[in-house]
Amino acid sequence: xxxxxxxxxxxxxxxxxxxxxxxxxxxxxxxxxxxxxxxxxxxxxxxxxxxxxxxxxxxxxxxxxxxxxxxxxxxxxxxxxxxxxxxxxxxxxxxxxxxxxxxxxxxxxxxxxxxxxxxxxxxxxxxxxxxxxxxxxxxxxxxxxxxxxxxxxxxxxxxxxxxxxxxxxxxxxxxxxxxxxxxxxxxxxxxxxxxxxxxxxxxxxxxxxxxxxxxxxxxxxxxxxxxxxxxxxxxxxxxxxxxxxxxxxxxxxxxxxxxxxxxxxxxxxxxxxxxxxxxxxxxxxxxxxxxxxxxxxxxxxxxxxxxxxxxxxxxxxxxxxxxxxxxxxxxxxxxxxxxxxxxxxxxxxxxxxxxxxxxxxxxxxxxxxxxxxxxxxxxxxxxxxxxxxxx
Numbered sequence: 273x274x275x276x277x278x279x280x281x282x283x284x285x286x287x288x289x290x291x292x293x294x295x296x297x298x299x300x301x302x303x304x305x306x307x308x309x310x311x312x313x314x315x316x317x318x319x320x321x322x323x324x325x326x327x328x329x330x331x332x333x334x335x336x337x338x339x340x341x342x343x344x345x346x347x348x349x350x351x352x353x354x355x356x357x358x359x360x361x362x363x364x365x366x367x368x369x370x371x372x373x374x375x376x377x378x379x380x381x382x383x384x385x386x387x388x389x390x391x392x393x394x395x396x397x398x399x400x401x402x403x404x405x406x407x408x409x410x411x412x413x414x415x416x417x418x419x420x421x422x423x424x425x426x427x428x429x430x431x432x433x434x435x436x437x438x439x440x441x442x443x444x445x446x447x448x449x450x451x452x453x454x455x456x457x458x459x460x461x462x463x464x465x466x467x468x469x470x471x472x473x474x475x476x477x478x479x480x481x482x483x484x485x486x487x488x489x490x491x492x493x494x495x496x497x498x499x500x501x502x503x504x505x506x507x508x509x510x511x512x513x514x515x516x517x518x519x520x521x522x523x524x525x526x527x528x529x530x531x532x533x534x535x536x537x538x539x540x541x542x543x544x545x546x547x548x549x550x551x552x553x554x555x556x557x558x559x560x561x562x563x564x565x566x567x568x569x570x571x572x573x574x575x576x577x578x579x580x581x582x583x584x585x586x587x588x589x590x591x592x593x594x595x596x597x598x599x600x601x602x603x604x605x606x607x608x609x610x611x612x613x614x615x616x617x618x619x620x621x622x623x624x625x626x627x628x629x630x631x632x633x634x635x636x637x638x639x640x641x642x643x644x645x646x647x648x649x650x651x652x653x654x655x656x657x658x659x660x661x662x663x
Contacts, residue, residue, distance in 0.1 A: 299518045300332045319499070329506040333517035338490060340524055341480070344459040345472055347492035351501045352512035356455060356475025357383055359489030362510050363451055363471055364388070364420070366500045370396030373417040375448075377404030377434070379427035379633055382622045384453065388422070404434050405564070407442045414446035421448050425464060426456035429581045429617045429641040430555045430634055433564035433571065440468025455479075456579050456607075460531035461572045465492065478608030479578060481523040482530050486516040530610070533646040534578035537612075540649035541642065541656060542580045550590070550660050552638070556580035579607060581617075581641045588637025590663050591616060595640070597662020600655035607643035612652055615641045 305324040307313040315321035317329070324330055334352040342350035353359040364387065368374065376388050378401040388399040402413045404423040414421075421443045423434050436452060443450040452464040455475040464472045474480055476488035489512075491501055505511055535558075542556035557568035558576030568576055584590035595603050595614065604613040605620035615621065617635050630636070644652060 297333070297336060297518065297521065300514050302331070302514070303327050327514065328509060328511045330502070331511075331514050331517070333514040333521070334512035337476075337488075337512065337517040337521045337524075340521055341459075341474065341476070341490045342492055344524070344527075345463050345465055345492045347465055347472070348495040349498035349501075350490055350492040351498065351505055352476075352517060353489040353491065353505055353510045354512055355487045356453075356473065356477060356489035357387065358505075358510035359473040359475070359491045360384055360422075360453070361387060362501055362504045362508070363473060363491055364392060364397075365508065366497065366504045367449065368392065368395075368397050368419055371417060372397050372419045373415050374399045375402050375410060375413050375418060375421040376400070377423040377427065378402060379404070379430060379432060380422070380424060381428045381453070382624045384422070386624055404439065405432050407435065407438045410439060411442045411446065414443070414448060416447075418446060418448045420451050422451045422453070424453045424456065425462050426557070426577055426579060428456065428621060429579075429615075429639065431456070431557055431562075431577070431579055431581060433557050433568045435567055436462070436464045436467040436469055436571065440470075444468070457572070457577055458527065458531055460528050461535075461575055461577055467571070470494070471497065476520045477606065479531060479534070480527060480608070481520040482527065482608055482610060483519070483523055484604070484606065484609045486519050486523075488512055488516050488520050530646050531578065532575065534644050535575040537647065537649050537652045538578050538580050538642075538644040539576060541612075541644055541652050542582075544653045544656060545580075545582050548660060550584055550586070550663050551582045552585040553583040553634075554580065555582065578644045579641070580644065581639055583634075583636055584638040584640065584663070586638060586663060588618070591638050591640055593662045594659040598655060598659030600651075600658060601642075604643075607641075609643065609645060611645040611647060612655060613643045613645070615643070617641055 316323040316325050338350040338352040374388050400413050403409050440450050449470040451471045452469045454472050455478050458479050471493040473491045539558040542559055545551045546554045557564050601612050601614050605615045618637050
């Protein structure tokens with residue numbers, strides 16, 4: 273019987289080795305990889321042999337991305353994930369069992385609090401919120417069942433700075449591990465593992481990628497955590513896709529330049545806003561009046577990051593007018609883009625908190641969070657001036 277063309281399943285040939293290598297990394301947009309035989313597949317899936325079988329478990333682009341971030345943080349191992357929250361969830365699932373206790377900073381990103389306080393409570397994990405800026409308060413909250421203490425290097429949205437080294441000593445004395453969300457800082461400002469943290473995670477969606485076109489996260493830490501984390505990421509489907517990983521790896525190539533310029537611009541913006549009567553409060557660690565200014569200078573080597581917040585004296589109504597008038601600053605409930613964007617914590621990142629909880633943190637309807645981009649400082653200040661003119 274003669275085979276007809278439609279009876280065949282056409283597959284592209286595997287590229288042959290090239291005499292020269294491409295300067296840009298290829299995108300391996302493949303869900304599955306060919307194996308020579310069952311023995312090879314078994315060896316690769318068991319980790320005895322290098323190679324790839326199924327992209328959910330591992331793929332070249334996500335591994336390359338993880339390796340670049342590992343090097344930036346000086347970590348022993350790193351695992352890329354499908355988002356920052358996937359990275360956070362992977363840490364929890366890799367380290368916690370029913371009956372365990374977790375301490376989280378009381379100024380954490382809203383979804384992080386939801387993960388630990390609501391989702392993980394269904395699995396028997398208890399959580400306590402504590403002011404992570406106060407190591408003594410963290411020490412007091414530690415119990416015999418505390419396994420993780422989860423904090424942010426720079427808190428969201430009021431940009432308090434955590435003393436990572438001091439907190440690590442307290443946490444380790446209590447027999448727990450210190451987990452640091454370094455998203456606001458990035459490794460350009462801070463490398464928490466060098467200060468004593470056990471695990472660091474980043475939302476690569478933000479300034480690490482820098483272009484608002486991917487959702488990704490990464491977990492960095494010691495090598496003895498690697499196998500367990502990879503198992504959790506593959507089993508729960510938290511894997512990073514090849515194309516997104518390729519984009520983020522490209523973005524990281526300009527991270528240092530972008531982070532430095534954005535920090536310069538943020539200081540200019542904060543200084544400008546601090547001199548305006550319309551602003552009841554400006555939160556930026558680069559300002560001398562910020563409660564963590566000296567710590568930030570020491571921990572961040574003279575840079576203060578791209579994130580700041582300010583509270584308008586007129587409350588919610590003033591915030592709405594400012595957002596409407598600031599035509600050059602898009603209202604985007606995220607951060608880390610090339611351009612300056614703003615967000616309104618009450619209605620976005622912290623909408624899951626009660627009004628009383630937000631008030632306790634200092635978040636009001638007049639609070640605006642600013643993610644400063646890489647425009648010129650003059651352009652950022654001009655855009656803020658336009659917004660204030662609408663009040």
